[in-house]
Amino acid sequence: MRHIHSKIRVPNILLMAIFLPCFANSKCSPCGPTSASQDEIYEVIVVGIQTSKVSSQRRLQKRVCVCWKPNFVRGLEANRIKGHHVLLAKAYIESLKGAPHLSIREAMVTDVLVGKNDSVEGVQTFFGMKFYAPSVVLTTGTFMSGKIWVGRTSMPAGRAGESASHGLTENLQKLGFETDRLKTGTPARVDSRTVDFSGMEPQHGDEEVGWFSFDPDYHIEREQMCCYLTRTTKETHQLIKDNLHETPTYGGWVEAKGPRYCPSIEDKIVRFQDKESHQIFLEPEGRTVPELYVQGFSTGLPERLQLPLLRTLPGLENCSMLRPAYAVEYDYLPAHQCFRSLMTKKIEGLFFSGQINGTTGYEEAAAQGIISGINAARHSDGKSLIVLERESSYIGTLIDDLVTKDLREPYRVLTSRSEHRLLLRSDNADSRLTPLGRDIGLIDDVRWKIYQDKQARILEEKNRLKTVRISGGDLAVEVAEVSSQPVKESSTLESLLKKPHVQYKLFDKHGYGNALLSRMEKECVEIDIKYEGFIIRQQTQLRQMAQQQHSRLPEDLDYFDMTTLSHEAREKLSKVRPQTIGQASRVGGVSPADITALLIILESNRRKAKERTQHQIITSTLAGENQEMSETSRNQTIRS
């Protein structure tokens, strides 16, 4: 299956957005490669927008979410990559300078053009223009029939001040897609010049800057911006309790519940009555604008109550509000209608990515963006599509959850969602995914060499620690002290590092470290050695499980015909149409007994097919038709 290490062929790409100056502020993500237009025919059309390499540089603050000291599973989260619209748009356009294959166009796409054999041909805009391409990616964000709410008042919009997109939902429904509606919200923005920060607790970024990429070219140090912490007061709580009837949820005119991990401030106050105060974070929206994002303070209250509410927060007594908090409702397409490549099951060449699949958040959109972008390009090129298995990455976990599970709220990636979290760490993200990137031509020779050198250094260092022994000395004394464990007369550095609380830093301190290694590389070495037992155990479990889980299900199964499955399983499996046994077992309502029954049916079918083939061989041999026989055997060779 390996592919030649050639640079990915860059297709001609058209990006389409309703309003150009805003197009990169979408929460979506990258669509990798790019290219020049030839009239109105492209190889990939991306409706919506995005990019993620930008986010690596455009971050405002980076904080490592510290889990535990000695922390292990930790996420590197660039705080609020949201960035200011214009700033991002500019960055985006700058990045396009190096991407001559990319065209952009302002348009409202209202229909998907479908050709013969249910494959996509292009899109049609509101004004009747047709754009043709073999791959189309829809990244509609919150725009598809979007409607925003402030208090009881609503207007059609995808975001405050930006027009919603109409007509696309209905046309997708006509193509046979199932659509549904989700709701999310965003808090108010205040003018930072009117805020008194003196009494607030500043939240600085991490002093030791961690980087997303192993490639130092992307390690651009910039001054990190500070966030501030304030808290709700008695007055905040009183004001909300007095006006609960004015909020959509408690007033009872909106049924839809928001996502559980983004509760509105009134939700927090009603549900956690015993909590006297809630934390509120003030986060700058960009380096050059005065907008502050009031994190943790979304509300459904009418606008007239929002400023008084903000002013109950210490430091915001005199603030002015730039934009009220609002809720947004929008259409999405339950993602069981997509393969794990994010191509839709109904229309070949049509990809869905981002909020259209029911997710929320920048990282979630970026994750899907890179997969749909890569696959759209590969599809145009007639290449096989890529799939990240659930246990390979959080991207894989996200997509597997999306296409398999019945989700009722906007989806966000959380550590708890992965069963394989000890294997999915940021320190090994490169060794997990770069080889795949290389295989599909996304990693050029320069980056590949950087990557390989890094891995070689780590391996070499691990070998060194295995062989270098110390007997006695300051290091041994300190190790014994730190770990409260005795140190043997002659110990390898590796065995010392395995002791509790002993970190690589200690080797550096006593002159046993390796100066050639970067801090990140030392961390990799430390993790590999310290937690070797755990990692190997998880890896072994994974390997055992993977063999069964990854075995593929035929695409033409008629689940309704399988009377040995429970009714619920028949229904759910027909709807989700999983691609592997593992995926089938994760579909809600499918029991282990159903999986056993399914395996038996598959095996019976396989045997019947085999029997038929044998029968054919016999008949054709009898009839002396050697040609057919050789064809059959050729088919078998291909299958094996």
Added chain:
Amino acid sequence: MKENTLVLNKDERLGDGEVSCAEPVPSSSTIAAIVTSLGGPPGAVGIVRLSGPSAVSIAGEVFRPMSRKRRKGVRWWPNSHVVEYGEVLDSHGNVIDEVLVVPMLAPKSYTREDVIELQCHGSEVCLRRVLRACLDAGARLAEPDEFTIRAFLNGRLDLSQAENVGKLVTSKSMAAADAALADYRGSSIVMGGFSFMVKSLRAQCIELLTEIEARLDFDDEMPPLDINLVTDRIHKMLQEVDGALETANYDKLLQSGVQIAIVGRPNVGKSSLLNAWSKRSEAVAMGADVIVMTVSAAEGWTSEDDRLLERIHSNKIATSSTSPVVLVVNKIDFASSCAWVDTLSRSFRKYVFTCAVTGKGISNLESAVVELVGLNKIPAGGRKWTVNQRQCEQLVRAREAFVRLQASIEEEIPLDFWTIDLREAAMALAQISGEDISEEVLSNIFGKFCIGK
């Protein structure tokens, strides 16, 4: 619609992590079950069968060949289709039965996997103890007909047989079995304790997972975790499981059998009684759960019997033992009347007439003993017993996870790692296997803590 996929799944830093999907293997677990019938009169021989990739290593854990004592550290490796004689040991190293081992290595076996059959003595207690030893060593209790299902899935049966297998494994019958499981959990008294324990332990695992996992994602919004509290609760759970497994009457019987002391004057038929009895059951050992005093019907109650009875009573008082004493009047076929027995009814909880030489009355003795030690409260018969065995297995698996967890705590491994074993424990204790722990933990997190921005 065809979809080609390119999947690369390895971590280069780990080296040989690549997962090969070339040859799908349907099962990765090793299953065990008693494959001879239970519930009826015991047969002379009963069979515990193991099947799966670890069958050999599990058998190696529980089996000690007699021919050449195994040297320590040397793995037992059987010759396929060559019978070996030896002993089965429990997890503490105690001998629980003599067995013949029949190894049938893949693919030349019923399931086309490695299969090991342990031919044990036919009594239920023996078979269950051997099975329990296998479960302790890592085998999973087989689902109904799972051996046949595996045989089929591995290409062993022909298509006409397959039709029957299909019918055999309708999810309907499995669902019925699961429902029955749930019912038994609610209704049975003896199992009530076990089932309550399984439920409550699972709830505790989920609660702890909620506490810990909430902090993995929302650390900055949470009060710090009270590590000592978590540690204490894990210790407590482990104790509970240990306690349940050790003191549960039934489990104790499985581990050690009923300890019976046979006492009597010389020549009243103790050894013939023992012989007659042990033909039916190997579970006779000298101990103290029940004391069987044997007298000869031919000679009646003698003054020597009086002295012996007195000694038994004073011994019982000295050791503050409450073991019941059963009177066995042996050689009954030599006596015409045994009216004297009635005068002794105060000293004995029960009396039984036997003739050890002919085997007469042995089954009455057995049921008397069983009644006295409470074994009869355990529902006899396959299904009910299986229910209990399943819960027992759940607790065994949970205990393994807790033991690992404790090791992690002692080695001061970061908290993130604890979730792995806690999850395993919660999965082991699940009502139905395959329950989605993640979603349950997440909804608990959002229900319990005020988090999210």
